[in-house]
Amino acid sequence: MKLSSGETVLHSGRDDDQHMQGVAIMMTPEATKVQIDWSPINERMIKARFYFKLIKLTMIHAYAPTNDADDVTKEDFYGKLQEVAEQVHKHDMLIIT
Numbered sequence: 338m339k340l341s342s343g344e345t346v347l348h349s350g351r352d353d354d355q356h357m358q359g360v361a362i363m364m365t366p367e368a369t370k371v372q373i374d375w376s377p378i379n380e381r382m383i384k385a386r387f388y389f390k391l392i393k394l395t396m397i398h399a400y401a402p403t404n405d406a407d408d409v410t411k412e413d414f415y416g417k418l419q420e421v422a423e424q425v426h427k428h429d430m431l432i433i434t
Contacts, residue, residue, distance in 0.1 A: 350379075359380050
């Protein structure tokens with residue numbers, strides 16, 4: 338989604354009217370120009386890849402379950418995060434937020 342102010346928002350999550358669960362990355366026009374691709378993973382995770390002058394950078398933005406969540410939910414989240422991180426190109430700089 339492109340905002341009237343020029344920023345671009347990438348969203349991963351539910352598309353219903355409740356607007357519950359989801360993560361997003363907001364990018365400046367400059368960041369949008371160097372974006373290679375992006376992938377919505379699930380309602381807790383999104384991945385974007387950028388090509389800067391000297392490096393390619395992959396960013397995984399995630400919303401981890403709290404300690405109050407059940408163990409299965411936490412194990413599923415961290416298992417998926419590990420899986421997504423292992424798929425990143427080996428020469429990319431990786432940032433997980």
